[in-house]
Amino acid sequence: MSRPVSPQNNTTRRAGRALPQAAAVLVVVLLLLVIVRLPWAGDLGMHAATVERLRHNLLHPGNPLVDADTPSPYYSPWMLVLGVVAKLTGLSVWVVLRFAAVVGLGLLITGVWRYVRTLSAHRAAPALALLSLVFLWGPVLFNWSGFVGLNSLALTVAYPSVFALGLTFHFWAWLTRAMREPEPASWGRWAALGLLWGLILLCHQFTGVVASLGALAMVIAARPGRAVLLRLGAALALGMLLLGLWPYYDFFSLFSAGGNLEAIHKPLYENLAERFGFVLLGVAALGLRLRRDRWDPLVLFFVLGALMFAAGGLSGHYSWGRAMPAALIPAQLAAALEAVAAGRRAVRAGWACVLGVVLAAGAWTQVGTLGYVIPKSALPSVVADKYHTPWVGYHWITPWVKYGDVVMARTTPARQIPAYGPYTVAPGYPDFFLKDEKSRNAAVDRYFAAGTSAAERQGIAREYGVRWVVGPKRLAGPGLQKVTTGPAHQVLFRVVR
Template sequence: MAAPRAATALPRWLLPLAVLPAVLLLVLLLLVVVRLPWAGDLGIHAATVERLRHSLGDPGNPLVDADTPSPYYSPWTLLLGAVARASGLSVFVVLRLGALVALGLLVTGVWRYVRTLSAHRAAPALALLCLLLLWGTVPFTWSGFLGLHSLALTVAYPSVFALGLAFHLWAWLARAPRDGGRTGWGTWAGLGALWAVVLLCHQFTGVVASLGALATVLAARPARAVTARTAAAAVAGLAVLWLWPYYDFFALFGAGDGLEAVHRPLYAGLPGRFGLVLLGVAALAPRLRRDRRDPLVLFFALGLLVSAAGGLSGHYSWGRALPAALIPAQLAAALEAVEAGRRAVRAAWACLLAGALAVGAWTQAGTLGYVVDRGVLPGPVAAKYRPPWAGYHWITPWVRYGDVVMARTFPSRQIPAYGAYTVAPGYPDFFLPDEERRAAAVRRYFAAGTPPDERREILREYRVRWVVDRGPAPRTEPGLRVVARGPGGQVLYAVTGAG
């Protein structure tokens, strides 16, 4: 891979024009961390840290009362669990601290990686703006995707930590081949271990990291000595994956069929979600003309190939590789604005990019609602805000750690965050052998025509102590006692065993 292009003279106004908005967005994300809005998968990550806080060695299933492994037990959540255990801090405080670390790792990783591509002082800030804002005209939220709105809701997820590590991995890989093979074997083994940690922390981001690493190595045209060290790094990484004690990483290759329906929406509404990224795709064309083995071009091609193959073959979970196509295109858009040949061409690119970033910022303006009260926001901005989930802290005065709660799918995605278990997991669980039986038991319990005796038998079988439900009228079957009422008409019932 060629060395980063030398910086040309920059207008004095360009650097602050790029840095100031990037700083403001980072401040916004820091304020979001303080509030830590709850939506999506925060509950499973909080539950995972809670289990590790109580038992680092044998935490069991994070969602249900079963002794099974879980891919959520990663090096990152293990560290957070150890911090929670040693400090006595609540899980949500620990998640906030973890979010700060992950965000710092992400920003420094982007800075280091972009520095391997360009020497322009404005390039890292512009790259960060593109990663956060250059998406589409429809807000899109999914872990592993770096849009501002998405990052605001997933900043405490392991995917953000893994992406930060991925950027650092690419930066190290971009620099290592330039020394002609002088980098020691131990350093390369460390890079392999880092690659494995990314895969263990968030498997889908690990795929993105792998594609980026492959593109970086291919672009470097490595000498034979570097190729041997790269192979050694891969072997070291595979060894770490094989030795990880909390779950069998390689068993996850058989989990695809259970994830396809969940990921099918990734292929819907692509123009609205990612239309602005086309500017970055256009920016890849001059990079390809300059160097047919440009790392961003190779990275984009690999990501597009995997994502398109998933959509065409019905393996919709492969759509989680989309960031491997989006990230290089977004970075290319930022770099072209400061590197395009003549000054007039750079100015044209900068104007196009500024317009696209403005559209992206307006699309994701609802993120402000996670920092200030909705009533303070202007009407058009408030209309873009979607309130986060309320949570289930209201049950904690009665429900203790390890209690089993009968609940439907939606509350089952949040209740384990407070230490309780649910009968069926709120998320697909490849390692839980009786997952379908548990889900069927929950459906049967809440079905209108189920006899009271069958309901009591289900409660006894799963040692249920509490029931959470909502409805126009309270449940009246024997053996339940109303204990508390929560938001949205929800009711907490104690299972008394009477009747």
């Protein structure tokens, strides 16, 4: 005979559900306000430039950063949609990127909700999962595309990686439900899953790897029969066909691009305890899940992700470190789910308290995110100290520099200037498809070297069709005419032929 539930217990339960839900709503509101600001750092200029090229030429956009006719993996289906939106509406690229951010954030939130619902029916589980995904990291701030800590998400919310991760959570939810059907799901449903898998890989290749590892874990955990495996094989074939037919770049050639990417990804293997130490709570939760079920999909997912991350570090393939979310996400979700897992009430309450303390510590690490929506001067000093000022941008050159002009600039400016329509001599990011990338980088280094003569600089400018130079005032001399001065004493020079 069941015990009657007291009104006090009912109130406690409602409060236990309402608290994480209210906190999750506050996080979402904060991110929506961040989208209004759209703070600039990292790859935002690359994505803005990609939309600009597609706006001007949907079929043959060329290289997004330099004046060269090359394909680019940044020309994904999602960026093509954004390019069409920009072309049809005439909206600025920054408005279009805000639209992309709203869509990506919406997909991520609804995707997390739907996938967590396949793991727990508890009403607080999705909110706890979202909070764990954004706060369960470490005591040292870490930002990287494809990693959804709150501060990282605030800076990358308009990126294709967020859109692809949102699709990934929906993909996992659909796949999990398809695997649980008492009768094999229809061929059409599996075909849609295959196309969605291919779409994720095209939109953001690294997130596609995470999606694939998660899907593999779910398939292993389900131990499907022959009928499901046949449908799964057909879905994979259809997804591969989509990858092969995509006209904007050769997806399969990216497998040989690792050499260009290892150096910039090596930092992913540094300061692991400081950046990800709080995730150990999730690893402990995975251990509890393993004791209950040795075929637990989150445990299998974590193992696959951890193995790939470790293999990258041991072999020197540091770009494999981008698969780390495949270990982080299942651990973060497990930490959240353990607070609502079946078992004694005291155990659940104790776990919830520990989780709350760790989430609070993680939130404090990332509290500087508030600076993107609240003026730094209005923040308490202890919070303001954690705020990192976003990049200023290069809008100050646009009264003179026009779409398609070539600008000589170093790496950091080269990551921003193409967002406004111009090209740079060398790309600000490694470009696997640009065959003369090394010579372009060498030309930029020679141009800005202190001992380079004015005549040699003029020769480099002629070789690459340079019309403008952004650099220090010491460059002033024959062949350059000062136009204006920008932030940090940068000078815009006009190249005089």
